[in-house]
Amino acid sequence: MNYRGPHRVRIDHKPEPEILHPQDAIVRVTRTCICGSDLHLYNGSVPDTRVGMTFGHEFTGVVEEIGDGVEKLKVGDHVLVPFNIACGSCVFCQQGLYGNCHESNPQATAVGGIYGYSHTAGGYDGGQAEYVRVPYADVSPTVIPDWMDPDDAVLLTDVVPTGYQGAEMGGIQTGDTVVVFGAGPVGIMAARCAWLFGAGRVIVIDCVDFRLEFARNYAPCEAYDFRSLEDPVVFIKGTTDSLGADVVIDAVGAEAAGSALQTVLGRKLLLQGGSATALHWSINSVKKGGIVSIVGVYGPVGTHVPMGNVVNKGLTIRANQASVKRLLPRLIEHVQSGVLDPKAMITHRVPLEEVSDAYRIFSAKLDDCIKPVLMPPSARS
Amino acid sequence: MEHTPKDPSQVEGWGVDVDPKNDPTYPMKHRTDGEHAGYSWERPPQQPPTVEVLHSIERSDLTSAFGTSTPPSGPSGALRRFAFRYSESSYAHWLPLMLADRVGVVEGVLGDLGHGRVPNVLAERGWKAEWEHNRRGLVRRVLVQAGLALVTVAYLRGRKAD
Known part of the structure; x- marks a missing residue:
């Protein structure tokens, strides 16, 4: 996959990646997804996204080659590769903040390295390819258990842990009302996981009918089209005795619809770090003293949100890139026990060679697409 | 409301991760206070820079590993x-x-x-998929854009003639 500019991607042959660090591995990709956050790159809204880069931070693959310093992984291991590139040694990794590694991204200190996610996230080519370089191979990559479906494995690299951490950061207590803005894959998974933390009621807000229907059945939960609500904040207040939700999760991020001003400033003119409509609604629809959990992705520049209301309502805001390695043991248990069924979210399986069409289908929300998986040629034979 | 389970405990897995201590910042971070010692951890081996890599002025040097794309x-x-x-x-x-x-x-x-x-910009933009799944929308968008282009050209020609 080769990025050529906003809304333009294609397949090209590039040199195969090489071992550049003793702790590197080279992985032959077996499955790779397009993530909602890839669309920020695709739309050209992440600074330092260079033409020629290969995207893709959700992938599984077979280890083909390892560096001299790799001790745990072996050639031939089939691994799922968390989207965070983490050294495992720095103080942040030691604290379990694997999304905030200090040894994987020279270009920015605000985020750790992420595969195929611009130079703002380290300048690594990603997994929407046949082969990919995997740094710090002994730290995050995890051998896929024999019993696990590879489709479940690829969704454990980002979607499941991000949705789970969205619910976890909400500090959900038994009986809480949880509102999730966004019915993309992460929002749907956050709604599903809210139940695991004991939510008493889960409400999803979006504006795409087929996604809302999917959320209703998968989570399961209430799901509403904000276009039919007139004002989603008033709706949420109205349905919670005018108090607001206990926990609100922003699973939308920079591409939010629903406000012309935010759309123009954040998505068209790129004068702020995205359209923050969902975050704006989150802050205003949570109760006083409530918690807003942010897993939606925003750009690195300032963004208009009602900070005065954060102060006046005494809110706790929790946010981070998911710490995939920290969460994997528990999530693997949930998949094994059947509590979580990630692969049910996969609606499209597309040859890697048709990556341009796959991006179009996912970004334009065509053909009722919830989650597309790209299949490299070697994985189809 | 029709999709809200009347009894949430009937949802598969309900409450299996209930954690009363999760309020408000546990368990995102397992506090070690290691950062109080500064940039003191044993760093992984340094990847040799084989291409030009820019680095944030908020840090003193390159990270131990980095991408070399583009x-x-x-x-x-x-x-x-x-x-x-x-x-x-x-x-x-x-x-x-x-x-x-x-x-x-x-x-x-x-x-x-x-x-x-x-x-092939049309192929790169995935118009084949748009044609297959949203033909009416694609045609409408092309017609609108062509119309706007014609109006703009006509306006500019009119100004030139004046």
């Missing part, structure tokens, strides 16, 4: 080098990077042409 080059590269003179806290960092990204698109097209390749 190193800076040409006019867009000059803009990126300029941007990295400023911190991540400054618009002087991010705005030149955004400009460099747009310049890079032009460089990409010129690079294709230089290699004798005319980029």
Whole structure:
């Protein structure tokens, strides 16, 4: 996959990646997804996204080659590769903040390295390819258990842990009302996981009918089209005795619809770090003293949100890139026990060679697409 | 409300991760206070820089590992080098990077042409999928854009004639 500019991607042959660090591995990709956050790159809204880069931070693959310093992984291991590139040694990794590694991204200190996610996230080519370089191979990559479906494995690299951490950061207590803005894959998974933390009621807000229907059945939960609500904040207040939700999760991020001003400033003119409509609604629809959990992705520049209301309502805001390695043991248990069924979210399986069409289908929300998986040629034979 | 389970405990897995201590910041971070000792951990081996890698001025050096995709080059590269003179806290960092990204698109097209390749923009934009799944919308968008182009051309010709 080769990025050529906003809304333009294609397949090209590039040199195969090489071992550049003793702790590197080279992985032959077996499955790779397009993530909602890839669309920020695709739309050209992440600074330092260079033409020629290969995207893709959700992938599984077979280890083909390892560096001299790799001790745990072996050639031939089939691994799922968390989207965070983490050294495992720095103080942040030691604290379990694997999304905030200090040894994987020279270009920015605000985020750790992420595969195929611009130079703002380290300048690594990603997994929407046949082969990919995997740094710090002994730290995050995890051998896929024999019993696990590879489709479940690829969704454990980002979607499941991000949705789970969205619910976890909400500090959900038994009986809480949880509102999730966004019915993309992460929002749907956050709604599903809210139940695991004991939510008493889960409400999803979006504006795409087929996604809302999917959320209703998968989570399961209430799901509403904000276009039919007139004002989603008033709706949420109205349905919670005018108090607001206990926990609100922003699973939308920079591409939010629903406000012309935010759309123009954040998505068209790129004068702020995205359209923050969902975050704006989150802050205003949570109760006083409530918690807003942010897993939606925003750009690195300032963004208009009602900070005065954060102060006046005494809110706790929790946010981070998911710490995939920290969460994997528990999530693997949930998949094994059947509590979580990630692969049910996969609606499209597309040859890697048709990556341009796959991006179009996912970004334009065509053909009722919830989650597309790209299949490299070697994985189809 | 019709999809709200009347008894949430009937939802598969309900409450299996209930954690009363999760309020408000546990368990995102397992506090070690290691950062109080500064940049003191045993760093992994340093990846040799084989291409130009820009680094934030908010850190003293390169990270132990880094990506080597698409190193800076040409006019867009000059803009990126300029941007990295400023911190991540400054618009002087991010705005030149955004400009460099747009310049890079032009460089990409010129690079294709230089290699004798005319980029198939329609295919790159996935219009085959749009044609298959949203034909009416695609036709409408093309007609609207063509109409706007015609109106603009007619207006400019009118001004020239005046």
